[in-house]
Amino acid sequence: MGAEENMDIVARIGRSDAGTSSTGALAAHLARACGHVLVDARVIRQGYRFHAELGDEIPAFFNRRMSTGSTNLAVTLQAGFDPDAEIAARGPFTGHSAWAVDPFSDCRSTADAREVIEAHDYHASLWLARITVGMQMLDVHEVADPLFIARHPNEFRAIAEELVSVGILQAHACPVCGD
Numbered sequence: 001m002g003a004e005e006n007m008d009i010v011a012r013i014g015r016s017d018a019g020t021s022s023t024g025a026l027a028a029h030l031a032r033a034c035g036h037v038l039v040d041a042r043v044i045r046q047g048y049r050f051h052a053e054l055g056d057e058i059p060a061f062f063n064r065r066m067s068t069g070s071t072n073l074a075v076t077l078q079a080g081f082d083p084d085a086e087i088a089a090r091g092p093f094t095g096h097s098a099w100a101v102d103p104f105s106d107c108r109s110t111a112d113a114r115e116v117i118e119a120h121d122y123h124a125s126l127w128l129a130r131i132t133v134g135m136q137m138l139d140v141h142e143v144a145d146p147l148f149i150a151r152h153p154n155e156f157r158a159i160a161e162e163l164v165s166v167g168i169l170q171a172h173a174c175p176v177c178g179d
């Protein structure tokens with residue numbers, strides 16, 4: 001039920017009419033978002049690049065860079081996969097006990113990650129979106145803050161339209177945050 005409602009909102013603020021969506025509608029959508037994104041084929045289609053983990057310190061992530069012309073922007077989807085935490089809390093991945101093994105652990109390139117995502121037994125997994133504006137890294141709620149929007153209207157619009165396109169989840173429809 002929640003997921004259908006989310007789809008409806010996304011359809012209304014979808015890519016086709018993103019140009020006509022009001023800043024207020026985009027702000028309201030992001031204000032209800034928890035920051036999680038289901039990583040599925042859409043992420044690859046949107047042009048995200050996969051970056052393999054660098055040791056234990058930096059887990060794997062997907063990243064897409066953008067620019068407003070004056071400011072560099074990026075959306076980063078962080079995995080933060082931890083097999084022990086997965087077993088204990090089933091997060092950040094949504095799957096079942098079999099998901100205690102990170103399906104992306106052998107991936108070294110975007111092509112590798114695409115292969116994992118397009119495999120018939122892949123279950124879309126939850127990753128956390130972080131936003132880079134210039135040199136600052138922000139979470140989704142900080143971008144939806146009225147003060148941020150007032151100061152950076154063009155940046156807000158580019159980020160919000162990107163997050164809607166990649167399917168940012170509404171908190172109530174999120175498998176982790178919804179209950």
Ligand SMILES: [Zn+2]
Binds near residue numbers: 035176
């Ligand atoms: Zn969530």
